[in-house]
Amino acid sequence: MKGGWFRGYTIAYLIFLYAPIVLLPIFAFNNSTTVAFPLNGFTTLWFGKLWEDPALHRALSNSLIIGISAAVISTALGVFASRASTRYAFPFKGGLMGLIMLPLVLPDIILAVALLTVLLGIGTPLSLMTVILGHVLVCTPFSIAILSASFQSLDHSLEEAAYDLGETPISAFRLVILPLVLPGIISSLLITFTISLDEFIMAFFLAGNENTLPVYIFGQFRFPQNVPVILALGTILVCLSIALLATAEYFRRRGIAKTGGKDTGGFL
Amino acid sequence: MQSKPKVRFWGSEAANGLLMISPTAIYAILLLAAPLAMIFAYSFMTDGYLKIIPEFQLCNYFGECHSYKDVNGARSVAQTYRGVWSDPLALTLLWRSLVISLVVTATTVLLAFPVAYFVSFYVAPSKKSLWLFLITIPFWTSYLIRVFLWKVILGTGGVINSGLLEIGLISEPITWLLYNANSVVITLAHAYAPFAILPIFVSLEKIDRSFLEAGRDLGESPFMTFWRVTLPLAMPGVVSAVLIVFIPTIGDYVTPNLVGGPEGKMVANLIELNYKKLDNYTLGSALAISSMAIVMAVSLLFLFLNRRFLKGNKR
Numbered sequence: 001m002k003g004g005w006f007r008g009y010t011i012a013y014l015i016f017l018y019a020p021i022v023l024l025p026i027f028a029f030n031n032s033t034t035v036a037f038p039l040n041g042f043t044t045l046w047f048g049k050l051w052e053d054p055a056l057h058r059a060l061s062n063s064l065i066i067g068i069s070a071a072v073i074s075t076a077l078g079v080f081a082s083r084a085s086t087r088y089a090f091p092f093k094g095g096l097m098g099l100i101m102l103p104l105v106l107p108d109i110i111l112a113v114a115l116l117t118v119l120l121g122i123g124t125p126l127s128l129m130t131v132i133l134g135h136v137l138v139c140t141p142f143s144i145a146i147l148s149a150s151f152q153s154l155d156h157s158l159e160e161a162a163y164d165l166g167e168t169p170i171s172a173f174r175l176v177i178l179p180l181v182l183p184g185i186i187s188s189l190l191i192t193f194t195i196s197l198d199e200f201i202m203a204f205f206l207a208g209n210e211n212t213l214p215v216y217i218f219g220q221f222r223f224p225q226n227v228p229v230i231l232a233l234g235t236i237l238v239c240l241s242i243a244l245l246a247t248a249e250y251f252r253r254r255g256i257a258k259t260g261g262k263d264t265g266g267f268l
Numbered sequence: 269m270q271s272k273p274k275v276r277f278w279g280s281e282a283a284n285g286l287l288m289i290s291p292t293a294i295y296a297i298l299l300l301a302a303p304l305a306m307i308f309a310y311s312f313m314t315d316g317y318l319k320i321i322p323e324f325q326l327c328n329y330f331g332e333c334h335s336y337k338d339v340n341g342a343r344s345v346a347q348t349y350r351g352v353w354s355d356p357l358a359l360t361l362l363w364r365s366l367v368i369s370l371v372v373t374a375t376t377v378l379l380a381f382p383v384a385y386f387v388s389f390y391v392a393p394s395k396k397s398l399w400l401f402l403i404t405i406p407f408w409t410s411y412l413i414r415v416f417l418w419k420v421i422l423g424t425g426g427v428i429n430s431g432l433l434e435i436g437l438i439s440e441p442i443t444w445l446l447y448n449a450n451s452v453v454i455t456l457a458h459a460y461a462p463f464a465i466l467p468i469f470v471s472l473e474k475i476d477r478s479f480l481e482a483g484r485d486l487g488e489s490p491f492m493t494f495w496r497v498t499l500p501l502a503m504p505g506v507v508s509a510v511l512i513v514f515i516p517t518i519g520d521y522v523t524p525n526l527v528g529g530p531e532g533k534m535v536a537n538l539i540e541l542n543y544k545k546l547d548n549y550t551l552g553s554a555l556a557i558s559s560m561a562i563v564m565a566v567s568l569l570f571l572f573l574n575r576r577f578l579k580g581n582k583r
Contacts, residue, residue, distance in 0.1 A: 006386035013383050017406045017461055020417035023427060027420070035420045036430035081292035088285025096289060100296045105512055107519020109536045110556050113543050114303035117310060117553065121320075137299055140292065191408075200412055201521055205543070214412050221416060221526065234413035241409040249401050 021238055028231040035227055046232035056233070059216035063197055066128055066212060070135035071193040077136065078143025078188055079181075085144075086151040104141040108201035111137060116205050126208030134202035139192035146191060150184030150255050183255030190248035194241050213237070311553035317346055320549060327351050328554035335548060349551060352558045358538060365534040366562060368449055369517040372456040376513050377506060379457065380464035384505075387465075388472035400469065407462040412522060418455040419527045422446040447529025455523045460516070464509040471505025472498075503577035511567055518563050535559050 027035045031043035050056060084090070085097055103111055115134050116126075124130060154177065162172035200214035207215060217233065220226045311328050314321040317337040327333035329351045337346035352358045387399045406414070421427045422445040429441040445451060475498060483493035521536035528534065535555060542552035571578070 006382055006390055010383050010386045013379065013461075014402065017403065017458065020414045020421065020458070021406055021409060023417055023421065024413065034425060035427070036425050037427060037434055038430075077292040077295055081289055084285050084289035084292075088281050088288060090282040090285030090289070093285065093289075096293045096296075099301055100292055102296075102300060105515045107516050107536065107559075109519045109521050109539055110304075110307075110560060111300070113539060113552060113556055114307045115299060116543065117549060118299075118303040118306050121306065133299060136295070140295070194408055198408070198410055198412075214410075217412050218522075227420075230413070230416070234410055234417075237413070238409045242405060245401075245405060245408055249397075253397065 024231055024238060025235045028228065028235040030228070033225055033228060035231070046228040047236075049229045050233055050236075053229075055211065056216060059211040059213050062128055062207075062210055063213040066131050066135060066203070067193045067196040069132045070139050070196040071189045073132070074136045074139035074143045074192045075147075075185060075188045077140050078147045078192075079185065081140070082144045082147035082151050086148055086154075101141045101144065103138050104145075108138065108199075109205075112201050112205040115202075119206070126206055128207070128210055130206040130208070131203050131210075131212065134206050135196045135199055138199060138202060139195050142195060143188040143192050146188045146252060147181065147184050149252075150181040153256060154180060181255065183251040187248040187252040187255065190244045190251070194244050194248075197237075198241070307553040308557055310550055311557045313550050315548050315550040316343075318547065328550050329353050329558070333551070349548070352551070352554045358535075358555060358558075361533060361535045361538050362559060362562065364449070364532075365518050365536075365559065366566070368452055368456070368532075368534060369514055369520075370566075371453050372460065372517050373510055373514040375453065376457045376460050376464045377468075377509050380461060380509065381468055381506070384465045384468035384472055388469055400466070403465055404462045407459070411459065414459065415455055415523050415526050418451065418458065419446060422451050422454070422527070446527060448531045449528075451527040451529075452524050452532045452534070455527050456517050456520060459523070460513045463512050467508040467512060468502060468505040471502045471508075475501045500577060503574060507571065507574050507578065510570060514570075515563050515567065518559060 026039070028046055029042050029044065030039050031045070032040035081097070081100055085093065112134065115130075115137070119126065119130055119133075158176055158180075159172055162176045163169075167175065198214065200218060203212040203215050204218065211219070217230055220230050310320060312324050312326065313328075314323045314325060315333070315335040317335070321336060325333075330353050331351050332354070333349050333351055334345045335347040335349070336343045338344075349355075350358075352362075383403070387396055387403075391399055419426070423429070424441040424443055424446070426446070428445065429438070432438045433441065479497050479501070480493055483497045484490070488496065518534075519536050519539075520534065521540060524532050524534040524537055528537075539552050539555045539559075542548045542555065546552075
C-alpha cells in the first residue's frame, strides 16, 4: 500500500474532523435530555418539537431571505470582480483586489463592529437589510475564489471569435462567456448561500431585534433542556449543507471541465 | 501596424478593467474600507451617552478615560474607565488571545501538513478532489453547532467522560478538558483545519516531481530530500496557512464564549461587551484596533523571518 503511514494518519485526522458531525445525529435521536453515554433508546421527539416553535420558524424565514439575497448579490459582485481581475490589467488592481478579499482573513467581529459603527453613525436602523449588507461583504471573497477558477480557464479566442462574428461585448458575454461560466456561478450561489445560512457574528451584531437561525441557536444554548432540540435542528442543517455543497462541487467540476481547465481541487 | 484611432482613457483596457471591477470595489470601499477607517477614528474620540463626542484624545489607548452624559444641557462624567494598554484586564485578554492563536496556529499547521502531503503525493490525481471535498465539508457545516458539540464532547458529563467512566478507565470525570484554554485550542484547531490544509496542498502540488528524483539520484536519503527540497518549496503554502489561521483566530468570539469559561475568554468577548452591553464604542474600537495592530505586527515579523522562502514567487 502506497503511503501507508500517511494514509493511517490522514484517516485518523478525518475521524477527528468528523467526530462532532457524527455525534450530532446520534444524540439528536437519543431519548434523554442529557447528552452523554450510555444511550437511552431511539426517539424522534426532538424533531417533532421543531415544528412547535414559532420563534424558530421566524428565524428560519429570516435566514432564508438573508441567504438568498446575500447569495445573489455577492455572486453578482463576484462575477464583476473575477471577470475584471482575470481579463484586464488596470491601475490599483492589487490594492482593490486585496481590499475586496480582505474579509476572508479579517476576524468577523472586526468587520461586524466596523459596519455597526457606520450604520448607526449614519442613522440606519438595524434590520434584515443590514445583515444582508454584512453577509455580502463576507461572501463575496468566496464567490471570487470560485469564479476566478471558471474565468481563468476560459479560452480568450472564443470571445475574440464572437467579436469577429459581429457580436457586441454584451452579447458576446451573454452568448459565449456566460454559458461557459454558468456552472461556476451556480456553485458560487450555493456556497455563498451556505455561508450566509451559517454566519453568526454579523447577524448577532447587525440584526437588531430580528433573529436569524444561528442567532436563535446561540440563544437556545443557555437552556440545557433545549439542547436535544438544537441537536435535532443541527442534524437537519448539516444534512442540508452537505447536500448544497455536494451540488456546488458537482457544478464547480463540471464548469472547469467545460472550459477545458485542469481541476486543482478545493473551493479555496 | 495600424494605428489606433483614439488613444484615450475611455475604452482603454485600464478603463474597462476599472469599470468592470467598480461595483465590487465601490461596495468594498463603502462597507469595508470606510467602516475600518471610522472605527480607527472613533478610537481617538470621547464617549458620550449614546453618541460620540468628536474630541481627539489618546485615553482609549493609554491612561484614564471618562464617559460623559448630558444632564440639563451640561456635560457630566458618567463613568471612568482605563484605556486598553493601561487596563490589566484588557492586557490579559490581548495576551491570552495572542498565545492561544499562536498555539492554535502551530498545532493546526503541524497536524495539517502530513494530510496535505498525503493527498498531494500519494492520492491518485483523479481522487484528489474527492479527498479535498471530504476535508472541507466539516468546515462549511454549522460552525456554532460544531463548537457547541465540543462542549458536549469535553464536558464533565460529556461524551469523553461518560464513555471513559462507562468502560471503567477513570473513576472521576476529567475536569481540565472544558472551560479553559485547552478546550479553546482543541475547538479552534478543529475549526480551522481546512484553512491550513488547502494552501499547503496547493504549494505541494506545484513542486516539480523531478526535483525529488534528482535529490534521490544524488544520494540524499528520503528524509533529507524532504528537508532540503520538498519543505523549502512548500514553504509559501505553509506561510499562507499560518497567516490564514492566525489572523482570524485571534478575533474568534464563539469558541471562547461557549467553551472557554472564565479562564478561556479572549479579546473578542471584551469587544462584544463594550459594543453591546456597555455601549462604549470608543473603547471597543480601541480594542479592535489594538488587536489588529498586534496581528499585523506578528504577521509582518513572521513574513520577514520567512522572506527567503517567499523570494522569486512574486509576480
